[in-house]
């Protein structure tokens with residue numbers, strides 16, 4: 440007993456220091472105050488000396504803790520308990536049930552430090568209603584705390600900062616009929632409420648939530664959006680997501696009418712696919728098909744479900760040609776196209792030039808790590824395209840000639856290579872075409888005529904003899 444009194448005395452002392460802000464009360468002591476609260480044992484006894492309790496018949500209201508007289512033995516005549524401004528980070532519910540076995544209604548109000556519960560309510564609990572309000576540090580009420588409460592009928596959790604909720608919280612208590620969840624900070628974006636999204640509208644859990652239609656999402660992506668609408672969207676995306684891909688909402692926009700439009704990314708990377716999925720969730724904007732076995736983009740361009748697609752990632756596939764892009768509608772509206780690591784040897788340069796000029800959405804095109812054909816026929820036009828649109832083509836330094844025995848071109852960066860290295864050396868090797876033969880003949884004739892003229896002129900100058908041709912002209 441002596442020991443525990445000393446312990447309690449030291450608590451009182453430290454509290455006195457904490458609640459009497461002096462000139463030394465700065466950031467550091469504030470941080471340490473929290474540290475002290477967290478390191479306290481969690482017994483319900485911690486604040487007996489600072490607490491105040493008031494009883495009216497079977498009701499008890501305690502503020503700043505619970506006084507010692509109420510945490511002795513069994514308080515069987517108390518059926519309603521309100522705990523205001525509990526100063527600790529932890530609240531021991533198992534102990535509470537022990538000392539107040541007949542409780543029907545428990546309220547915890549304005550406990551701004553409370554972050555977790557110790558123990559849980561057991562099967563002997565007679566509590567029918569729980570009211571938690573103003574718990575400004577509690578992000579989640581774990582299902583285990585209330586799961587075994589046989590009599591719990593109503594739970595009012597309004598005006599806290601709850602973000603997450605597991606299915607267990609609402610499914611476990613057998614008699615639960617009504618739950619209020621408004622005024623919290625629900626995080627609809629992190630998958631923590633996906634189970635709720637997948638519930639049918641007439642599902643038992645959704646019907647328990649009395650204010651379901653008034654709930655709002657509060658974090659990140661969905662901040663300020665009605666929770667029930669977001670849940671509908673999550674469900675629809677889940678149901679339309681093509682296996683084996685993963686679908687995620689990356690942005691949410693609202694149109695003029697206030698409808699929520701989700702922007703969805705479908706990730707089918709590294710799934711060994713030989714063809715893109717046949718269908719996509721409505722309003723899919725990004726499709727990732729990296730590291731698959733796709734060998735044509737025709738199916739993508741022909742599928743009308745892909746029309747709204749803005750960003751298409753096809754890295755590390757086996758696509759040998761993209762000539763289908765020419766004239767396709769998608770090519771004049773897309774935003775990102777990544778074809779890195781495919782088998783492209785050339786592209787329809789003119790079609791790319793035309794699309795790049797007319798497409799105002801275009802942001803990024805990636806063409807690196809393909810076995811580009813480096814000859815005088817393709818390179819001058821391709822290089823001109825790369826330089827003209829270097830703002831859009833993001834991986835110029837990876838766009839290189841294919842590996843070959845020709846040291847002058849093998850793996851050389853195309854945007855900076857000198858055209859001489861492809862256009863002179865290759866010309867010699869190219870067999871003579873008809874037009875070149877004609878050119879050579881004409882050239883020889885010109886030289887012949889010129890030579891004859893010079894010879895005649897020289898002869899005239901030295902001997903005065905006119906050339907033979909002038910003797911037969913009239």
Ligand SMILES: *[C@@H]1O[C@H](CO)[C@@H](O)[C@H](O)[C@H]1NC(C)=O
Nearest residue numbers: 464465466467468469470471
């Ligand atoms: C420390 O106090 C200053 C004002 O005195 C405040 O702006 C700052 O956020 C505090 N820092 C921490 C970590 O609480």
Ligand SMILES: *[C@@H]1O[C@H](CO)[C@@H](O)[C@H](O)[C@H]1NC(C)=O
Nearest residue numbers: 466467468469470471472474
């Ligand atoms: C809290 O107090 C301890 C000494 O009790 C001190 O060593 C520590 O630096 C303090 N923490 C902060 C954040 O000031």
Ligand SMILES: *[C@@H]1O[C@H](CO)[C@@H](O)[C@H](O)[C@H]1NC(C)=O
Nearest residue numbers: 521523524548549550572573
């Ligand atoms: C809890 O705090 C809020 C705001 O600080 C106040 O309006 C309300 O009256 C408090 N509730 C109780 C029961 O003290």
Ligand SMILES: *[C@@H]1O[C@H](CO)[C@@H](O)[C@H](O)[C@H]1NC(C)=O
Nearest residue numbers: 685704706707708709710727
């Ligand atoms: C797409 O899925 C693959 C495989 O499941 C994963 O490794 C990758 O990180 C995902 N990519 C994105 C952008 O989420």
Ligand SMILES: *[C@@H]1O[C@H](CO)[C@@H](O)[C@H](O)[C@H]1NC(C)=O
Nearest residue numbers: 708729730752754755779780
């Ligand atoms: C493509 O393959 C290369 C080389 O194997 C690898 O470094 C790169 O990370 C891959 N890219 C994607 C998007 O899978």
